[in-house]
Amino acid sequence: MTAPFLIIETGQPVASMRRHGGFPHWIRVASGLPRERVVSINVEAGESLPTAAGFAGVIVTGSGAMVTERRDWSEATAAWLADAARAGLPIFGICYGHQLLAHALGGVVGDNPAGREMGTFEMELLPPAADDVLLGPMPERFAVQLTHQQSVLKVPEGAVVLARSALDPVQAFRWGDNAWGVQFHPEFSATHMRGYIQARKVALQREGLDPAAMVAQVAATPEGRRVMRRFVHHATGLARTNG
Numbered sequence: 702m703t704a705p706f707l708i709i710e711t712g713q714p715v716a717s718m719r720r721h722g723g724f725p726h727w728i729r730v731a732s733g734l735p736r737e738r739v740v741s742i743n744v745e746a747g748e749s750l751p752t753a754a755g756f757a758g759v760i761v762t763g764s765g766a767m768v769t770e771r772r773d774w775s776e777a778t779a780a781w782l783a784d785a786a787r788a789g790l791p792i793f794g795i796c797y798g799h800q801l802l803a804h805a806l807g808g809v810v811g812d813n814p815a816g817r818e819m820g821t822f823e824m825e826l827l828p829p830a831a832d833d834v835l836l837g838p839m840p841e842r843f844a845v846q847l848t849h850q851q852s853v854l855k856v857p858e859g860a861v862v863l864a865r866s867a868l869d870p871v872q873a874f875r876w877g878d879n880a881w882g883v884q885f886h887p888e889f890s891a892t893h894m895r896g897y898i899q900a901r902k903v904a905l906q907r908e909g910l911d912p913a914a915m916v917a918q919v920a921a922t923p924e925g926r927r928v929m930r931r932f933v934h935h936a937t938g939l940a941r942t943n944g
Contacts, residue, residue: 703738703940703941704755704940705738705739705755705756705757706732706734706756706758706760706933706936707740707741707751707753707756707759708729708742709759709778709798711744711761711763711764711766711775711778711797712745712763712764712765712797714893715900715901716900721892724762724763724888727889728762728888731888731890731926731930732888732926732930733930733933744775744778745774750777750778753785753788756790757791757936757937757939758791758879758933758937758939759790759792760793760929761782761793761794761801761802762795763795763848763886764797764798766797767850768797768800768801768804768851769811769812769851775801778805782794782801782802782805783805786802786876789877791880791932791935792879792881793883793932794882794883795883795885796848796849796883796884796885798882799853799873799884800882802876803853803857806858806860806880807858808853808860809853809855810851810852810854811852811854812852813849813850813851815868816868817848817905817908817910818847818848818849819847819848819897819901819910819915820919821844821845821922822844822847822868822885823843823845823866824873824925825864825866826839826840826842826863827862830863830864833861835875835928835931836863836864836873838931839924843924843925844921845886845887845922845924846889846893846919846922846925848897852871853871853882854871856871856874857876860874860875866884869884872885873885885925887928887929888929891919891920891921894919895916898912898919899912899916
């Protein structure tokens, strides 16, 4: 059987959206992976990470936690990710996972100076993305789903910034040949995004934002999903070659 993928679960969806399952389920469905090719470990709940050997790749979920809180489980996961990345294991970090990967490899994470970025936004690829395995085939601009308050403020040494948005200059980066972080949520459908905005309604209003207008602007983001599927395809190919 083709090597499985490890999904590192670092958090749970907002309460109102848990009826749709947890992040590992959303990721598995969006990435096209069959159930038997996924091993999910909930590090936030205290589950221990296995050895990286035998996995085709790793996908790190989003979380309601903040990397800057330096929680024990988060720091232990960062150390694991650093070792796995240096060993060449394909890694794909989403939102919190993107930030945690950057932190693990020596980057800097903190509050986004532009504030909260939430809803459907346009992402722009940067020139280095032209040669990237995941982003090279993508259009120069495409819509993605976003919900975050912290960002990668400085990428790790040797990392390449691949994309930006109006509110965040580091929407995607690659470190080495096989480790990627994306600030956006490729696993979010428009339904997920609308649910998140509605769940954050009070906080958004306090920040002077208009939740109703934000919900109205939510759109489907198939290109974002394609990026994650390309990661799965790339990692699977490497596993077969090296296996």
